[in-house]
Amino acid sequence: xxxxxxxxxxxxxxxxxxxxxxxxxxxxxxxxxxxxxxxxxxxxxxxxxxxxxxxxxxxxxxxxxxxxxxxxxxxxxxxxxxxxxxxxxxxxxxxxxxxxxxxxxxxxxxxxxxxxxxxxxxxxxxxxxxxxxxxxxxxxxxxxxxxxxxxxxxxxxxxxxxxxxxxxxxxxxxxxxxxxxxxxxxxxxxxxxxxxxxxxxxxxxxxxxxxx
Amino acid sequence: xxxxxxxxxxxxxxxxxxxxxxxxxxxxxxxxxxxxxxxxxxxxxxxxxxxxxxxxxxxxxxxxxxxxxxxxxxxxxxxxxxxxxxxxxxxxxxxxxxxxxxxxxxxxxxxxxxxxxxxxxxxxxxxxxxxxxxxxxxxxxxxxxxxxxxxxxxxxxxxxxxxxxxxxxxxxxxxxxxxxxxxxxxxxxxxxxxxxxxxxxxxxxxxxxx
Numbered sequence: 001x002x003x004x005x006x007x008x009x010x011x012x013x014x015x016x017x018x019x020x021x022x023x024x025x026x027x028x029x030x031x032x033x034x035x036x037x038x039x040x041x042x043x044x045x046x047x048x049x050x051x052x053x054x055x056x057x058x059x060x061x062x063x064x065x066x067x068x069x070x071x072x073x074x075x076x077x078x079x080x081x082x083x084x085x086x087x088x089x090x091x092x093x094x095x096x097x098x099x100x101x102x103x104x105x106x107x108x109x110x111x112x113x114x115x116x117x118x119x120x121x122x123x124x125x126x127x128x129x130x131x132x133x134x135x136x137x138x139x140x141x142x143x144x145x146x147x148x149x150x151x152x153x154x155x156x157x158x159x160x161x162x163x164x165x166x167x168x169x170x171x172x173x174x175x176x177x178x179x180x181x182x183x184x185x186x187x188x189x190x191x192x193x194x195x196x197x198x199x200x201x202x203x204x205x206x207x208x209x210x211x212x
Numbered sequence: 213x214x215x216x217x218x219x220x221x222x223x224x225x226x227x228x229x230x231x232x233x234x235x236x237x238x239x240x241x242x243x244x245x246x247x248x249x250x251x252x253x254x255x256x257x258x259x260x261x262x263x264x265x266x267x268x269x270x271x272x273x274x275x276x277x278x279x280x281x282x283x284x285x286x287x288x289x290x291x292x293x294x295x296x297x298x299x300x301x302x303x304x305x306x307x308x309x310x311x312x313x314x315x316x317x318x319x320x321x322x323x324x325x326x327x328x329x330x331x332x333x334x335x336x337x338x339x340x341x342x343x344x345x346x347x348x349x350x351x352x353x354x355x356x357x358x359x360x361x362x363x364x365x366x367x368x369x370x371x372x373x374x375x376x377x378x379x380x381x382x383x384x385x386x387x388x389x390x391x392x393x394x395x396x397x398x399x400x401x402x403x404x405x406x407x408x409x410x411x412x413x414x415x416x417x418x419x420x421x422x
Contacts, residue, residue, distance in 0.1 A: 044246065047246055048245065050244070050251050051244075091245055095245075100411075100412065104412050107402075139263035140263055143268075144270070146264070147268065158264060159268050162229075162261060162265040165229075165387075193259075193263065194260070
């Protein structure tokens with residue numbers, strides 16, 4: 001690591017979000033305004049979908065997203081939302097409860113089914129998703145390619161952070177690094193990772209199996 | 213809350229690795245619910261950080277095995293005070309044959325070679341199941357387990373729901389850890405984490421296969 005200079009921007013700067021007046025939106029939903037419902041959906045649908053997918057997988061995803069909206073809108077219409085300004089927090093709580101509930105019901109289902117027949121059923125909802133498996137393999141291959149291009153010392157730094165879960169303060173102290181050097185190493189590795197990933201996505205030949 | 217609180221790269225990375233403090237997590241998750249750009253950033257961060265961790269773990273295992281093999285080959289004869297010519301091709305062939313007979317004998321009597329320990333890092337995300345070779349003891353790290361509170365009750369069940377291991381663990385900053393000191397046969401297993409009120413907090417899956 002020759003330089004202390006950290007790239008100005010490691011990722012595209014997120015845009016400025018339109019600040020929503022949550023209390024007003026809640027009031028409009030409470031009054032049964034269809035446009036307000038659409039607005040609520042437009043604001044939260046992607047995020048809710050993301051968290052459900054991340055925690056529960058793709059099975060019945062649309063139904064689960066719909067259930068979350070039903071709970072939120074029912075609560076608003078029934079006047080149960082005590083702090084309309086905290087709508088985001090309420091939506092998060094609903095999503096978390098839905099996730100916990102789905103996991104709980106999957107567990108119960110496994111228990112019940114197992115009582116019927118211990119041998120014939122494989123009652124796992126952790127089914128292998130071929131697409132995810134391929135993506136995970138590809139991700140690991142790209143990371144290996146990145147690792148093959150860094151020095152042994154840099155690899156040790158990455159290993160301490162990602163595998164041994166040491167804090168950056170501890171790593172910097174042990175390895176005699178400045179905070180910027182540490183960040184630079186990670187951002188370079190991340191940039192290389194993104195670059196190889198993009199080339200792969202664009203169909204440009206990348207030999208993932210052999211080191212550079 | 214400021215709607216335009218976009219998580220920093222460090223925060224997103226800590227979140228992706230399941231290491232973000234509970235206090236920061238609430239704010240970040242609320243923001244992620246409404247910010248598509250940060251979801252995209254999180255996806256990229258997740259791919260990178262999880263990919264690096266997997267590759268580093270895989271990378272760390274292979275050289276260690278190579279070193280062991282090499283060290284044993286170089287020092288075996290002298291360690292037991294035996295002449296080096298025992299390592300010559302003719303004798304090596306005889307010894308290799310004897311080793312095959314011994315291995316067959318062991319497998320017939322059921323004394324298969326099982327690794328002493330294996331370790332896995334688990335996240336509660338659905339999708340691919342991490343797997344381990346059969347081992348006498350499995351060390352599990354539940355990466356996204358709560359970092360505070362506890363103790364938590366843990367139960368490990370097989371795919372039929374039959375309990376294989378139970379115990380309690382404490383939350384730590386690097387994820388909760390448990391050691392299963394028994395040989396699990398090949399198959400799918402689920403680790404269930406319950407809080408002090410008996411509510412299920414997380415469920416994790418892993419597989420044992422040869």
